Amino acid sequence: MSGIKFSEDHEWIVVDGDIGTVGITEFAQEQLGDVVFVEVPEEGKDLEQGDEAAVVESVKAASEVLAICDGEVIEGNEALVDEPSLVNSAPMGEGWFYKVKITDASQLEELMDEAGYKAFIDAQG
Template structure:
């Protein structure tokens, strides 16, 4: 069973068996506007919490997306290379950005659940 967490930086993580699928929330993609490019990370890259993992470019601006926890990239969403607008149309499903193997699952304890995130953006 996957568990979903949220960050103050408007990212979501869906964690299953020690691997987190990471993306930006619907709220974040609405603030950014139409995405035109996603600079995806290389598999095998180690990330520390707070590192810039991905850069998303919209018609308005470029924005950094940060690693919400420590881990290693195991997969990037290659579909975004030719179709970055997937992030706009399906931010929490097909528009995921990367998958990472968690180094320290205890870091998840500092993240929000959906109710907490809704209160944040509320």
């Protein structure tokens, strides 16, 4: 995936124009274990970077998915509500959480590219 960026909170975003698709990384879903419940944000919800955007619960723990940037949710992935295991089977694909109309693109400059994220994970031990 070219144009993908990562946060230190193990979220990813792929940007197309001013629209970003957001999910959690392969590493994050491995840490969570089997996902049993997902709550995605509603269309029209305004997010500020760092806000809770979604909730994911696994057999191990409940976790928040934080907003990777400021913006307005244009779509939540309703497929995850019916089939939360998509987060495990395709975290970087069909298991995306929401799409956002980005209002502060400069925030994306703070994020890591794929190589930077891999180094970040490796440094976590």
